[in-house]
Amino acid sequence: MNGSIGTVGVSNYGMMDSLVGYAANVREKLNILTTQVSTGLTSNTYAGLAAGAQVSLDLGPQIAHAKAWQANISAATGSIDLTQTVMSQIQQIANQFYGQLPNLNNSASSEIDSVAAQARSALQRVANLLDTKNGDQYVFAGQDSGNPPVPNPDNILTSGFYTQINTAVSGLAVSGAAATVAATLAIATSNASGTSPFSISQSQPAITLQSQIPKVQVSETQRIPIGLLASANASAVSSGASTTGSYMRDLLRNLATISSLSGSQSNAGGFTGLITDINTSLGGAITAMATDAGNLGNLQTSLTTTQTSLADTVTALSSQVSSVQDVDMAETLSRLQLVQTQMQSSYQMIASYSSLSLVKFLPSG
DSSP: OHHHHHHHHHHHHHHHHHHHHHHHHHHHHHHHHHHHHHHOBSOSSSGGGGGGHHHHHHHHHHHHHHHHHHHHHHHHHHHHHHHHHHHHHHHHHHHHHHHHHHHHTTOOHHHHHHHHHHHHHHHHHHHHHTTOEETTEETTSTTOTTSOSSSSGGGGGGSHHHHHHHHHHHTHHHHOHHHHHHHHHHHHHOOOTTTOSSOTTTSSOHHHHHTTSOEEEOSSSOEEEOOOOSSSOSSOOOOSSSOOSOHHHHHHHHHHHHHTOOGGGTTSTTHHHHHHHHHHHHHHHHHHHHHHHHHHHHHHHHHHHHHHHHHHHHHHHHHHHHHHHBOOHHHHHHHHHHHHHHHHHHHHHHHHHHTOOGGGGSOOO
């Protein structure tokens, strides 16, 4: 009898161990499926992805880089939009005076004085426009974007730049057109402190400034220069004998020259020659300005195309990663319900075996 009872007891305990082990396995599956339903992911660790881990490891960084380049382009596009808006306003100012100049030779003194007053206002306006900010960045300041490219724009009429040009123009009757033109050109070209209306960083040779145009990274190996400068052309070439090589410097010089004119000079021998030079120089500035603005527009179009391509890349790569990382939610929910049923069954079986005791195997009587 002892052997029979012992056999039944041992079998009972062995079965209990099996049921408990089975229940533990079901519980582990239930935990995994519950987490998958909660997160939508096959696993929170690379180890849990098994063979798919390498796909995730390889493509994850590529997706991150592409998203970063998309963000770079978005930020650059905002700055370009603002720059284009400002350039449009500056071009309007330049065109306004370019249209008025031919009439000055035959204008009354009062008309010349009126145009000069308008030019003084326009000079201050342009100086302020060159200090336009996108957030906390000055868009025409190059890499020195934390500082205004034109310090104290409201005081430009008392700056060394303006007062020196004003003095040169005041001597027109004595000096003549050629000498006056040469003087104003030298003043506008100068980077000397007290003469240049620009910041220290913008008072440098054009070749130095062009190398400091901010760049945006759009791929692993490509960084594209974006933006325009306050005191140097980006890519346009200013041509002609009466140019500083910078359309912005030329515009400021011409506005300062016009604003220094006086109706009393209308009969001066050099007046016509000076107006002719201003007209030629301003026309060249307008042409070069349009070139840089056009190139910036083309760049913006190119960046938009690149951004679209990056978005397609992110979508394609994310789809590949999703195929190994993300669960089929409908299938997972179905499996979860099945495992929950198995879990309940295992508990019921354990409960049933727990109710067995040695008494049930002893003979009655």
